[in-house]
Amino acid sequence: MQETSKKKQILLVGNPNVGKSTVFNLLCNKKQKTGNYAGVTVASHSGNYDYKDENVEIIDLPGSYSVYPTSEDEAIFSKFLIEEQHHYAGVVYILEALSIKRGLLLFQQIQDLGIPILLVVNQIDQAERRGININLEELSKELGVKVLQTNAKQNLGIDELREEIFRSGFLKSDKISFEIPVEQKGLIFKILSNTAESNHYKVWTLLSSDTYLGKLESVRDQMNYEDAKCLVPKRLQTQETIRRYQNIDRIISKVLSKKPQFKELLTEKLDKVLVHRFWGYFIFAAILLLIFQSVFFLAEYPMNWIDSTFLWLSNTAKDALPEGPINSLISNGIIPGLGGIIIFAPQIGILLYFLYLLEDSGYMARVIFLMDRFLRPFGLNGKSIVPLVSGTACAIPAIMSTRNIENVKERLITILVTPFMTCSARLPVYSIIIGLIIPDEYFGGISYKALALMAMYFLGFFMSLLAAIVLKKFIKNKGKSFLVMDLPTYKMPLFGYDFRLMLEKVWEFITGAGKIIFIVSILIWFFSYFGPNHKSGQWLASDVKLENSYLAKMGKSIEPAIAPLGYDWKMGVGILTSFVAREVFVGTMSTLYSLDDDAPEGKVIDKMRHDVKPNGEKVFNFATGVSILFFYAFAMQCVSTLAVVYRETKSWKWTVAQLLGMSGIAYLASLIVYQILK
Incomplete structure (x- = not known):
C-alpha cells in the first residue's frame, strides 16, 4: 500500500446552520452531530481523508456571522482564522442558497483578510423551490473565486469538492472590497x-x-x-x-x-401555526407527550426480550459454573448489574431518535424562537433552550453548547441550571420507579406512565427556570442581549442517518455505563458476599446472608439520614454508588436484588415490587417512589458533568455551589414529598 506523500490542511467555514457539519461528515466519513439550529458545532473538529495520494485535514470551525466574535464559539473561529493563517492552504466557505445575502458578509470579510478561499453554494434545490434562481457563473465573476454547487443532504457535489481541494482551487483576491472610512x-x-x-x-x-x-x-x-x-x-x-x-x-x-407571485411554501404555512404565540406551545407539548408515550409503548417488547435474555444468562451461568464465589460473582453480580442498565437502551434510543428527527427537520430552530419570549424573564434567552433540550440526552455536550450564548451572565446561568433537565442517565431510574408505582392504565388513550414520565421532564424544566430566577438575583447582567437568528426551511429528516446516529449514541451509553456498572457490580458483590463471622470472631466470612454482609452494614450506617425520605439501606447503597453516574442506581439495585436469597425468583422489577419491610409495608410504595423520583430529578450525581461545569466556568466556586445546591434541593424535596404522601 502506497503511503500518501502530501498533506494539506483546510478550514471549513460558514454561518451557523448552513450544512457545514454535514459536508464535514461526508468529506471525512465521520459522524459528527449535525442539527438544524445554530450552535451545534461549539469547538473546532478535525477529520482526515485521502484523495489521489494526498492526505487532507479538514478543520470544521464553529459557525459565525462575522469575524468579530460575540461569543466563545465565535472567538474560537476568529482567533483560528486570523492567527493560524500560515498553517492552512485555504478556506472552504459554505454558503446557503436561501441566505446568500447574510452569508456574503462573512465571506467578503475573510476574502479581504487575504485568505485563499473556495466558495460552495449549498442547498440550491431549496432556493429553486422558492422560485429563486442563482447565476453561479456571474457570482463567481463578481466575487473573483471559484464557485461549486452541493446538496449535502443528498451527498451531491462532494466528489467535485474533493477534486477542487486537490487542485488547490483556492483563490486570493488581489483587491480589498471594503473601503476604509x-x-x-x-x-x-x-x-x-x-x-x-x-x-x-x-x-x-x-x-x-x-x-x-x-x-x-x-x-x-x-x-x-x-x-x-x-x-x-x-x-x-x-x-x-x-x-x-x-x-x-x-x-x-x-x-x-x-419568480414573481411564487406560491407560499409549506414552511410559511406551518410557521403560522408552529410558532404561534399560543398554539406553538400547545403543539410542542403535544409532540413531547407523543414521544413519551412512544418511549413506553414501543420499547415494551425489546425491553422484555432483553430482560428475559439476561435472566436466562444468569440462570445458565448459575447452572454451568461450580458452586462458589465465582459462580455468585458472575450469575448474581455482573450479569444482573449489566442487564439492569442495558434493558433501558430501547427507551433511550427511542427518545434520542425522535429528538434527532425534530432537529433534522428544522423544528428545533422554531422551538428556540418560540421559547425566547418565555425564557427572558428567567434571565435566559432563546439560545438557552438548545442546551436545555440537549440536556435531555446528556448534560455534558449540552453545557458545552452554551458557548454560542453571547451574554456571559446568561451563559453562566444556563450552565448552572442545565443539569436539572432530565438526561438519558435519569431515564432508567424514572422508568423503573414509574413502572413500580404507576398502574398500567390509560386516560383518554394516553398511558398513565407516559404522563408520569412527561411530568418528570417538565419538573426538571420548571426547576431549571426556578433556579434561573434565583441565580438572576445574584448574577447581574451587564446590558441586554437579543436573539438574532434565521429560521431554516423545513426539511425531510434523514431517517437512516439519524437512526445510525441514535444507535451510536445508545452504544456509547451502554459501553460508558457498562464499564462503571461492571466495576460497581464487582464491588457490590464483594461487600455483599463477605461479612463478619460473629461466631469465630473472624473479620471475614464468605457467603453470608445479604442482611449480615459488610454492604448491609454500610447501608444501615446511613439509614438514619435516609429513613426520613422513605429509603431502606439498599436504596441508600444505590444512591451512594450513583454519585458516579445516576444510571448506576438501577444497576446497583439489580445486583442487590439478585444477591438477596430472600427475594422471589423472576425479574428484578418483580423482586422490587414484592419486597417488604419488617412491618409488612411495601419497600417501594407510592410515597417512597415519588420521593426517589424527586431526588433524582434534582440531584447532580454525575462526576463527568461536574468536571465539564468546572472546565466551562473555570470556577470552583460555582462548581461546588452547584453540587451542594442541587444535592440540598434534592434532599429537601424528597423529604417533603415523602412526609406529605406517606
Whole structure:
C-alpha cells in the first residue's frame, strides 16, 4: 500500500446552520452531530481523508456571522482564522442558497483578510423551490473565486469538492472590497508604516474588535491617546456592516432572480401555526407527550426480550459454573448489574431518535424562537433552550453548547441550571420507579406512565427556570442581549442517518455505563458476599446472608439520614454508588436484588415490587417512589458533568455551589414529598 506523500490542511467555514457539519461528515466519513439550529458545532473538529495520494485535514470551525466574535464559539473561529493563517492552504466557505445575502458578509470579510478561499453554494434545490434562481457563473465573476454547487443532504457535489481541494482551487483576491472610512484611513496607514503588516483590512479588524483578535495589543501600541479615544469598536463594526451590505446588494441584484407571485411554501404555512404565540406551545407539548408515550409503548417488547435474555444468562451461568464465589460473582453480580442498565437502551434510543428527527427537520430552530419570549424573564434567552433540550440526552455536550450564548451572565446561568433537565442517565431510574408505582392504565388513550414520565421532564424544566430566577438575583447582567437568528426551511429528516446516529449514541451509553456498572457490580458483590463471622470472631466470612454482609452494614450506617425520605439501606447503597453516574442506581439495585436469597425468583422489577419491610409495608410504595423520583430529578450525581461545569466556568466556586445546591434541593424535596404522601 502506497503511503500518501502530501498533506494539506483546510478550514471549513460558514454561518451557523448552513450544512457545514454535514459536508464535514461526508468529506471525512465521520459522524459528527449535525442539527438544524445554530450552535451545534461549539469547538473546532478535525477529520482526515485521502484523495489521489494526498492526505487532507479538514478543520470544521464553529459557525459565525462575522469575524468579530460575540461569543466563545465565535472567538474560537476568529482567533483560528486570523492567527493560524500560515498553517492552512485555504478556506472552504459554505454558503446557503436561501441566505446568500447574510452569508456574503462573512465571506467578503475573510476574502479581504487575504485568505485563499473556495466558495460552495449549498442547498440550491431549496432556493429553486422558492422560485429563486442563482447565476453561479456571474457570482463567481463578481466575487473573483471559484464557485461549486452541493446538496449535502443528498451527498451531491462532494466528489467535485474533493477534486477542487486537490487542485488547490483556492483563490486570493488581489483587491480589498471594503473601503476604509476616510476618518480612519490616516490612522490605518500610520500603523501600517510602523509594522510588518501590509493588509490594511486586517489592521481595521484589530481596531474594530473589542475582544482579543490576533496581535491587538501591538496595534494599539502604535496609537496615541487621542487616536485610541476616538475608536469605538461597535461603531466601526456598524460602519463596516452598512458599507458591505451596500456592495452585497449590488452583487445580489446581478446574480439572483426570483419568480414573481411564487406560491407560499409549506414552511410559511406551518410557521403560522408552529410558532404561534399560543398554539406553538400547545403543539410542542403535544409532540413531547407523543414521544413519551412512544418511549413506553414501543420499547415494551425489546425491553422484555432483553430482560428475559439476561435472566436466562444468569440462570445458565448459575447452572454451568461450580458452586462458589465465582459462580455468585458472575450469575448474581455482573450479569444482573449489566442487564439492569442495558434493558433501558430501547427507551433511550427511542427518545434520542425522535429528538434527532425534530432537529433534522428544522423544528428545533422554531422551538428556540418560540421559547425566547418565555425564557427572558428567567434571565435566559432563546439560545438557552438548545442546551436545555440537549440536556435531555446528556448534560455534558449540552453545557458545552452554551458557548454560542453571547451574554456571559446568561451563559453562566444556563450552565448552572442545565443539569436539572432530565438526561438519558435519569431515564432508567424514572422508568423503573414509574413502572413500580404507576398502574398500567390509560386516560383518554394516553398511558398513565407516559404522563408520569412527561411530568418528570417538565419538573426538571420548571426547576431549571426556578433556579434561573434565583441565580438572576445574584448574577447581574451587564446590558441586554437579543436573539438574532434565521429560521431554516423545513426539511425531510434523514431517517437512516439519524437512526445510525441514535444507535451510536445508545452504544456509547451502554459501553460508558457498562464499564462503571461492571466495576460497581464487582464491588457490590464483594461487600455483599463477605461479612463478619460473629461466631469465630473472624473479620471475614464468605457467603453470608445479604442482611449480615459488610454492604448491609454500610447501608444501615446511613439509614438514619435516609429513613426520613422513605429509603431502606439498599436504596441508600444505590444512591451512594450513583454519585458516579445516576444510571448506576438501577444497576446497583439489580445486583442487590439478585444477591438477596430472600427475594422471589423472576425479574428484578418483580423482586422490587414484592419486597417488604419488617412491618409488612411495601419497600417501594407510592410515597417512597415519588420521593426517589424527586431526588433524582434534582440531584447532580454525575462526576463527568461536574468536571465539564468546572472546565466551562473555570470556577470552583460555582462548581461546588452547584453540587451542594442541587444535592440540598434534592434532599429537601424528597423529604417533603415523602412526609406529605406517606
